[in-house]
Amino acid sequence: MRAQMQRQGLGYDWDREIATTDVAYYCWTQWIFLQLYNSWYDRTADAARPIAELVHKLENDVLLVDPEGEIASRSALPEAIGGVTPGLTKWHELTREQQRAVIDNQRLAYIDEVPVNWCPALGTVLANEEVTNEGRSERGNHPVYRRPLRQWMMRITKYADRLERDLALVEWPEPIKLMQRNWIGRSEGAEVDFEVAGAEDEVIRVYTTRPDTLFGATYMVLAPEHELVGLVTTDTQRSAVRAYVEQALHKTDLDRTADTKEKTGVFTGGYAINPVNGERIPIWIADYVLMGYGTGAIMAVPAHDTRDLEFARKFDLPIVEVVQPPVGVDWRGYVGDGVAVNSGEFNGLTTPEFKKRITEWLEAQGLGKGAVNYKLRDWLFSRQRYWGEPFPIVHDAATGDVYPLDASELPVELPAIADYRPQAGDDPEAPPAPPLGRATEWVNVRGYVTDGGSVITIKPASRGGPGQAAPGGVEVREFRRELNTMPQWAGSCWYYLRYLDNANDRKLVAPEIERYWMLPAKGDRRQAAGGGVDLYVGGAEHAVLHLLYARFWHKVLFDLGHVSTPEPFGRLVNQGYIQAYAYQDARGMYVPVDDVDERSEGKDAKYIRKSTGEELTRGLGKMGKSLKNAVAPDDICHQYGTDTLRAYEMYMGPLEASKPWSTRDIIGLHRFCQQVWRRFVAEDGSLKVTNEPPDEPLRRLLHKTIKRVTSDMENLRFNTAIAALIELNNALKADRPARQIAEPFVLLLSPIAPHLTEELWQRLRGDAWTHSVSAEAWPAYDEALTVEAEVEVPVQVNGKVRSRITLPADAAKDETQLHEAALADEKIARELAGKTVRKVVCIPGRMVNIVAS
């Protein structure tokens, strides 16, 4: 890899080389994890803050705990009387366990039970894409179970709003921003409480983006996993409900959502009260409602929601119109804005007005409140594999309590073990046994808890010497290390920061170095307000996951003062894929490209397997081993040289576009490189360049070329930059080139073909040569020379070009002169004979269009 990059003359600074798997690197990944673990999201500050601040505020009763265990601000509650706030609890009134739970519930890194695709036979959790439609593992075809497991999670959802908002600060392609916005999926609506009929103190909370359709809610649907399913289910329905829940739980997300458009569901037998009109509406469960979004329960408005309508039709539930669509549109299934009907006192309101009014009304009645929801979910951060960063976390062997290791304990190195594979089993209920569990000496440690709440381990006595002693007066306890490891994403979330200061063993990155590279330079108009990496080139497949995770971590580091910019990547470009033709035989097997012959062209082209004479079909796909269509860059370098390969790759098309590799086309760039050499160097090795000044047209062409290449390079349009250089080269063909052309030409070509131009530069400069062509100043151009002295202007009659007139550039810029010259043209005069000129449109310097009839 390294040799390949060097062979291609890539300007990579090897002094900054990093590998995310090196201990010296992942030490800091673990350090960042500790930052996340030891932080919480302070709504008031709208930023992450050290968890110690939270504890301090709770201890001093600045913050209190609400009945749901959430943090509540005391000053925000006007009804606080004499220091006692109804419904809220003071810190010292909580037990130690409760306090721990409250804190853990705020940490940005936390453990939670989440449903995952558990494959006991592989001993690991699978991604949705690794599970087949039949609910089996893609690898090995083992059964996969959907089951809740204790997993490390990252509270990225706390940053949903900022991740969306700050997209305004970065210079990224609009489609990528849009994809992130859709992934974050902010929606505004309301949470509404529906009482359960017959159990008035229980409410089902729903989230809706259409509170204006509350009067049209004719039934409710709970997710099968919803906690109130048991409560609302009547005895007669219990077995049916249980069966449905059972079946839904065994389905993977794919099963639950893919292919089958048919809605399924079961009536629970229970009823809820619609808070706006007091009507009893049936409660159903259905797997089209997901526990992970909103509140896991919906009010169904079949008249104005497509899925609800489908469900209602299938199960024969009532459909009531509450939004009147424009005239001529059927109200059934109408989801747009309209005018309220059948909605009591709200009749006649437009949809946006209604939303505002009903939300206020719900809040006044204590039935609900406006709410913002996100599709974004917290980030599942554990893996049960060996190859990953160990968590800097230990569990108290006696109580199971979680403790972070002290920063002085870093790095936590991966222990050497004999067998890296996760432990397989066949019991779907058995707890996972990650491979790290085999390193028993590594897993079981002794240590003590510091005042700050972190754990410091004590080295046991060993062959090397006596064991460490704990400081006097501390209680030494047994701990077990966390067995999960971090995902691949962890290391790649912040590597751009480590490049800045890769050898620093005291800090992630030194602050002054970080500021030098990441903060926008003063007056740099191209640097976006968010700062960060000047240009980040990556594939579009990272549009949401990697780029959101990295932005999230960066923002946490920003909040905690470790980095100075709110965004990691100021400017982003998605490069396209290099595709290549892939050939398949009649059985669908791929045939290596070098065994294929192409006969004739276009639509009747035939692709023949050379070794067998068999006819093949051709497709286009990402270059790679599996399609047997890979081309090794080394081979191209050997055959044509590195400069040719570089030039070809840049010339193929725009950077952002995917384009097919075509070995056949390389020859063109090879010829260009050869021509350039021979343009300046004779057969005998002598220089062909003269010191005579070039003629006027050539000088103008040179300055035009410098201008084109300069702007193309800035905009990463390498393909058109090369085209401009080829044109200049073609114009030089006639005679011995002038030095005044040759030198800037070589400079312009140098980023594309550095090796060729380096040598040319040395020869051109001769004794005056001082340093590498890559260190020379970029050529400047004279704006006055970038325009032609004379211009040819097309003259159209009724939009069709009928003639061309040539006139001095100044005259072409003058509308009157243009006008006169056009009408004076012989061909135009002939064209206009017998017609009346209605209008003459003159575009200075560009064209003339005469409208006549």
Place this chain on the structure above:
RNA sequence: GCCGAAGUGGCGGAAUUGGCAGACGCGCGGGAUUCAAAAUCCCGUCCCCGCAAGGGGGUGAGGGUUCGAUUCCCUCCUUCGGCACCA
């Protein structure tokens, strides 16, 4: 199903803000050079009619706006990418 992007010669692609469609390269045809070939160089090459001059058509399809549309708007088709019943 939803969201996004793209469709231009035989091929890859170019065309600034709505102003000469096809730059540049490949391929192909013809020629020069050569004993011959490779390599190299020159000329031609969007399609149709025409010996030519010239004429007509043409940027996925259909419509619209405009003096003028590859470019802007609407409808549809195809391809690629992302997401998966998101309330």
